[in-house]
Amino acid sequence: GAGVSQSPSNKVTEKGKDVELRCDPISGHTALYWYRQRLGQGLEFLIYFQGNSAPDKSGLPSDRFSAERTGESVSTLTIQRTQQEDSAVYLCASSLGGDPMGNEQFFGPGTRLTVL
């Protein structure tokens, strides 16, 4: 595939359950980002991976959120004990490494999470 893919596209879960969201970046892109977008709002930065470096997790809203990435491939965002305020679209983006300033991010279609 040519673009960033995310799965599932939609996820409905019950409060208290754990969910796992997946992101497949563009091949060759060393940088990977996760964002949260609540309805009608802008993007909230969550976490960033660059190559094999330790990620900056300071954007994660609580310790219920965690993310992993193996090498420069797939990433998973896990939300434990989901709450209704976690309901949002979770967007993943990837970009080339090297000069981080100018490399635009390519976004996936997002996962719409609804917590009942």
Next chain:
Amino acid sequence: AQKITQTQPGMFVQEKEAVTLDCTYDTSDPSYGLFWYKQPSSGEMIFLIYQGSYDQQNATEGRYSLNFQKARKSANLVISASQLGDSAMYFCAMREGPDDMRFGAGTRLTVKP
């Protein structure tokens, strides 16, 4: 503190006219990048244009241009000859470092026929 401010929650423009979407930013880092993205109702994020803090000239990409005023810390997006398909949310974003990408709240642009 808000790093990216988009003061126009909604804007209307007549088809074929030009429109300016405002964006101001706050940083003390001399090296940063400014981006504009478009988000249609389908939800996808589409990269439009990039301006580096050291770039001497304003960035242009087709009908999009970025009015970069460094001293005023503004990076307004200008869309010329608006088309109906330009109706979407527009987000301004700033990157100060590789792990610090911040987005504004967005402006909803509606192009009227």
